[in-house]
Amino acid sequence: MGDSIRCTCQRCKVSGLTWPAVLITLGVLFLVSRGHWGYGIGALWPVLLVVIGLLKLAEAFASTEGHMGS
DSSP: OTTOOOOOSHHHHHHHTHHHHHHHHHHHHHHHHHTTSSOOHHHHHHHHHHHHHHHHHHHHHSOOTTOOOO
8 A cells, every 4th residue: 555656747746735735724814813913714715715726727837747647
């Protein structure tokens, strides 16, 4: 099981960063909304959509050279 070969193309690397980036962004948004800056999570949720969009854009333009897909 631990011997699985992972693809090292740029598209797969960026794709692998999507969920960690979403979780980090959510954490930062909740931290900001709990602070004393006057922002609520209701005003900040579009930031999450921007982060997801940027990652998907980076994934779309990333090279697939050396892709090891099934």
